[in-house]
Amino acid sequence: MYFRDYDGVYLTEYYDDKPDLNSADPVTVTAGATTTVNAELTPAGVISGVVTAEGSGLPLANIDVNVYDAATGSYASGDNTDGSGVYRVGGLAAGGYKLRFYDYDGAYLTEYYDDKPDLNSADPVTVTAGATTTVNAQLTPAGVISGVVTAEGSGAPLTNISVSVYDAATGSYASGDYTDGSGVYRVGWLAAGSYKLRFYDYSGVYLGEYYDDKPDLNSADPVTVTAGATTTVNAELTPAGVISGVVTAEGSGLPLANIDVNVYDAATGSYIGGDDTDGAGVYRVGGLAAGGYKLRFYNYSGVYLGEYYDDKPDLNSADPVTVTAGATTTVNAELTPAGVISGVVTAEESGLPLANIDVNVYDAATGSYIGDDDTDGAGVYRVGGLAAGGYKLYFRDYDSIYLGEYYDDKTSLASADPVTVTAGATTTVSAALARGGRITGRVTDADSGAGIAGVSVRADRQDGSTPYGSATSDANGYYTTTALYTGVYRVRFSPPKPYYSEYYDNFRYGDDFTPVTVTAPLTTTHVDAALRTGYFISGTVTGSGPLGGVYVTAYRGADSYPTSSAYTGSDGAYQLGPLDPGPYRVHFKPPDLHASAWYSGATTYAGATVINVTDDVTDVNANLTIGGRITGTVTGAGGKPLANLWVYVYPAGSVNSVASGRTDASGGYVTDPGLPTGEYQVKFSAPAGYTAEWYDNRSSQAAATVVSVTAGVTVTNVNAQLASYASGTITGTVTAADTGLPLSGWVYAYNSKGSSVRSVYASGGSYVLNYLPPDTHRVRFSSLPSPYVQTYYDGKPDLSSADRVTVTAGVTVTNINQEVPVGGTITGTVTGSGPVPGVYVYAKRVVGGWNTKSTYTGVDGTYRLDGLLAGGYKVQFSPPSPLIGEWYSGTSESAAQIISVTLGATTPNVDATLTTGGFITGLITATDTGAPLPGAYVSVYSTTGSYIMGYIYANRDGEYQTPGLPAGNYRVYFNVGPWVFYLPEWYDNVPPQTVKLTVTVPVSGVTPNINAALDRGGSVSGWTYSGVTGQPLNSVYVAAYSAPIYSYVGYVYSNNWGFYQMTKLPGGSYKMYFSRNGYKPQWYDRAADFASALTVTVSAPNDTPDVNAYLRYPYDVYLPLVLRGAP
Template sequence: MPPPPPPSSCPPTTAAPTTAAASGPVVNVTSPPLAGCPGGIATGRIMDNGVGVQYAYLTVYSASNPNVSVRSGSTDADGRFRIVNIPLGTYKLRIMLPGYQVVQWWPGKADHASAGTFTFTAIGEEKVLDDQALPHGGITGHITTATGGPSTDTQVVLYSTDGARLTSVAVDADGGYTFGFLAPGTYKLSVERWPGFNPTQYVHGRTSLADADPITVALGAPTVVDEQLLATGEITGVVTDQGQPVANVLVEARLVNGTGVMAVYTDADGRYRLNLLPGQYKLRLQVYWDQLEQWWPDSDDEAGAQTITVTAGGSVVADAQARPSVTVWGNLFQDNSEAAYGATVELTEVTTGRTYRTTAYGQWQLPVRPGTYTARFEWNGQVQWYHRATTAGDARQFVVGTGDPVFLEETFLGAASILVSATDARTGAKVDSFCAILNGTSNGQRCTNTGVAEFEVGAGVYSVTVDDGVHVIGTIDNIRVAAGDRVTRSVALTAGGSIEFTAVDAGTGAPIANACLASKLVDRAPEPGPSYGGFACTDDEGRYTFERITPDRYQFFAPVYDDVHGAQWVGPRGGVGSQDEAKVFTVREGVVTKVTVRFDKRGSISGKVTDRATGQPIFGAYANIAGMQAGGIVGSTDTDGAYTLDGLGPYAWKLSFWHPDYAGQWSGAVAERSAATTVKVRVGATTTYNLPMRKGTLVTGVVTSAPGTQQNWLLVTVLNARTHDFRSYIEVNADGTYRGWVLGPQKVHLSLEGSVDGVRGHVWWRDGKTFAGADTLAVPRTGTVTANFTFNP
């Protein structure tokens, strides 16, 4: 009579390591007998060139299912194994050789399908499953210190060429190591030292895995790879707080021009030591009780940190004093004296502009550095500043010293209401169904079917976006409300047109996926507000439909991202390389405009941008086609001034160049697009075009806002007055002044966008609210021209 099956309480499987597991001994050389779980016994010896293989890991698998394992074990120092209590049945044996990079199946097979089977029909039955390691390769070598002696306390790590960490091995007392069982292929190696924190080195003498030399392994004798450690230096120091050492401070050394980071914690005496490769570093410190970082020697941010140069064999002392921090805390209430649960609290240091942020649950607290601050509170769409101010300009400043915590208590002013409605701009008919969003707040979205959306807000200035899913999205700006107000505003929504975009190969007519279309207004410059066409790309069928486009006249730029075809301006009969030659399309209300783009194959342009006066390369200049906005093709110059514009159709292109310290200019170093030099692109080739860049004429001015208000951020954009081409971005300084470069002679429009007291706005010079009201500024060939703004959004 056959023996009874094992009881159901017997564990059916034993977990086996994956091929990416780290090397090392498996504790249970044999599977110990389990009471009540009888079965067969598998024994044997795994050999390699007459030597037993230690630490081979063996797993017994179902003969019919390669995903089901039942028992496992590993070989001892002589390569022997014994696996007991294998349930009765038919099986196959998988053998993972040390390091887990070579796997074979008994007897000497490469996979489960070709492996031999063995069957247990009686309890205690024993099968001898000896096997020889299949042919393999390996890596061996020695690791030496920078002075030539053996490097102990070191491990060598094996990687695949795609960066996956495979396994590791410790060196012996002579610095030797061996990866004995590797499949033929290409690998990379790193060397890591311990104890403590030491820089990782990659073979041969590299500091990153990407730069490591590939190591080729073939069948047979192991590949010999020796490595000498690079010489290092160190940064040491002690961190104190009011003269007392501070333990457990995280100290990070960050490469100034790189991504490497080494970190240690201070010991009980506040001391630390960082072993580093030669280079320039900045130190970041994080005191364990403090949420605030600091940078050596005494800065809150990396920009203010000093650079430490580490040399081979050198030692730099960098002691640090923990910077003081003080807790600001408070209570925040609704106007009915209940807690303002979930409100946002922002504390801004007046001098530096640094902002600290938290969420209040009635009570709140924030650690900050000593300084002078303002506090901003937001809850359910209500925004105000300490103390009971509705604008940043009216906020009360308070001083945080180095002593006791600072307490603030604030109650939101009485709520106000904004009621939003919408009409059809052409017919005047009421729009009943739409959604409105209160911009710049967390007050969310209000949707309605009754024609009115209502927001409860605090005193302040707001803007609302309205979308009914049919018309072009509308915006209502500068809605000013005081506590208790009930303000009604309406927006007239414009019915849009549609653009049906189809992309095909110019030769075959086959559809092209990932071809895109960017719209450019013909008769006026873009400004904040409704959609003027946007930017989108085709699906697998080569199609995309733009909905709800503002009726107007457009030209289209069409880039494509398939590594085959090239970009174009959409011309009357095919692609062209200049907007001057592009076809003009008119989008009308309720009408579908069809735009079929036939794409030719691609080429590229590359070259260098230099200073015309000095001949030196210009780093960070932008070479672009179709402007800096969405849809344009842009390439920036490297430290040698080199740039590349890839994916261009085979046309005569006009290129635009810009850098913050130079005037925007066209190829040929000219101000106007019409006078630009064309650069011919050929399929499959790279055309060279170099530009000696001109400085231009200085444009300067002052932006003035109402007394008592705070200018948060402001940006001037320079556009050619005739073609509306982008010429420059100029940031406005904290004092309201700005200065930038424009190439003359040409006439330009200046667009100013930004935020004052948290309220966003936009104006055209001089103070025109729309493009139609903009004045033209004449920029001469040389000298300085001044254009001042008044900006009160």
């Protein structure tokens, strides 16, 4: 039961003292009897007041007063003011409320109490039970825009024209109205200011426009509105053109309903408008300006083929239609009956129909996607709208319980069986899907054992190219992957912060992993992961306030690798990590006019503060200042705007870009982030057919004009007109030699010097290599679907033997077609005591070793290497421990048998029978911290120094285990991997240059505890500069040689900012060598050779800094001054 006081003096309630119907107590009524239900109502609060006009103080009638709950924003109640401006809102519970005052006539501006623009900023009003709270309001007079809209020429008033008003500064919609029968409109509620108007006729009889006779909002004339006054704005609309017609069925001539008709601008291809045909097949598209248009007719039901007018396949080839203002152009169309593919999808094991199976249809010739449908509850699908021809189908289970397949039971689009479709007929194609296998497990915190939610799990098949499986861990850390084919998988765990990613089982990097075997439809269980946390750098970025969207990057010390990055939130806060211990520099790049900076406050990498991370580091903050910017326009020949080109800004003489911008459709660009006060040089990238240049029309940075920038100021008119170059074109097709079907892949053009000058993707087998400089070119076809092999034109195996294609400026060389052969194949089986899955099989071409292939054996121990060029190969088998790896028919590469491979043929039975050996295990840690060094790796050598095996990575606990080894004596070498501040060594704690201890491995079983504690090494660091400009120079080759005996030790390259750090150096004396292409090499310090170079002393584990180099051009010559005519 519901009790309500219409006067609002008491609060409404449901029996018995309940707030709503759902919670109300039920009352039982008996026939013939009276049930007594009494109620006590609580006194309500009231808000009342007077609304008057600001300035005059006159009361305002018919003002709508709305009351909202201050906490939730929910509407509570409301009232309208009477003739005296008085309102009263009762029935309010005690609490806080907000009020809105709205004038329906638009003569006064809307406001929230007290004089606030919106509900969020409104002042709350406190209401007490049984009492009246007085809230008065003074409303500001609004401005009004009013006028008459008429037809151009006749001057007749136009009804139902939409008039929209936008804020001139922001473009935001402000208000609007429709014209009445006299063409009059009136838009109130406008604050004083500037506005723009749009007039639009939804009937399409007249053209829309922006005031005053402008095509868009940007170019519209602004209109000034004054508070309390009416601004008159009239408009005359131009009669529009119309396209109308009838769509019928080809053959029968019957009208077709619900055909979608779209109209496009013939010149730009932009969509203009559209309509659907009615029951009589009639459509009408109005509101068209005089000009040329193209039309598309499309049947969503798929019973008829879509087409472009007049009977064309695409927009480019469509016939244009001319439209005249105020006239109707008739365009009819006859649509051809389409073919249909339909069928039933069932479960292979039960025959039951499967719902929600996605069926995709592809063009059999080009591989292009055509259309799709989902099966219904009966497993039925139907894909219509198909032209007569060949198609291929793919069936995919959205729920990922069943394995996807191509028709008929194929694993790839290339191998799928084509289906023939006939116009007007239905082709039946059914499929039975097999249930997939799965991987399940749990992801936990390595320290606490608690489950981790939201971990992304991905399983990639290593013995084939079928789709990967994926999952996300639940609230307790458990996961189950999507359906998987039978095979061998690598499983990766990608967690949210603060955890590190890892690969199963307990490996940090993907170079090493424990293979997981799946046999469909069975589930492989207990593929678990215990994840570790790393350290974090965090802070806040501010300007005039918190700055959101700032891109923050942490660069690791020695190699300055960008280790972690994040964007600041709206509060300016960010967090980087997880991070390994070590030195980092942090860079802040804002998305606006604030200038980039390094922590703390530096403008250059050299000035950045190094953060030594040994724990979480907080308060790495930045306060960014406003910078300057550069703007301009980039055009081509004849002043044509060039869009989507990048413009880069460099400090004068520097090789590092510090800001950039991208040109828009008009060729204009604006750089960001902001630039500190200074001198800069600007580089303009170029599209194909044009030459890149530096400002101002210079070919190199050395010759570029310097642009001076002042913080807070925009430098304008830094323009470029790029020069085009004479070019020609090569076109052709790529097809399969065995089937003649088109192949998609990459096509490359090489000039007469062998340099790649242009590449393009041949989608559907057709390619166009344009903007080629005049020359003799060679063409390569690669990245083709398996089993096709890379080929050079015309059917040649390599670049040196490829046929030359002569390109002349302004000429297109056609029919450079290539039939691509099927590659050769090697197959075999790897066994031990039975089939061995997860064996890495590697085929190396004896001549031209770049053409290598690799795979893993499957569950049954078989493997297949296809897409091989003709020639001789050696095959290596690398199994999991403790099996012993080998080459085919040989224990080493030199002894391995060469296998002959022929194009299009399979070389079978390249088998291996592996035996179990002994193996070595151990632990790799850091001497200074005792912490494990995951990713450090082990190599094994014979006692004579012959390399046996390598890259045996330590897992997250620093543990490693070698593959099987024949019984014998070995030497074990420990390399640092990513831990560049540590020294490699031989077992047992022996430096690389000294005598190595041997490790004895038995016939079978483990040789344990071959451990290494790596010492921290010393380092040499410094900066490489251009001796010409004084700016940092990147990519300088820096090599260290021991001194006084000339012996090469190692090398690094200077990073993007000219900094280098040569690590892994034992204490001792060294000499440093510097070189870079285009510069004269030198020894430290500016010495010509090793003998005269200065010696640099390293004291491990310390760094020897400031070993700098200033490189000059090789042609710099210094001569004595000679005065002509001197006595």
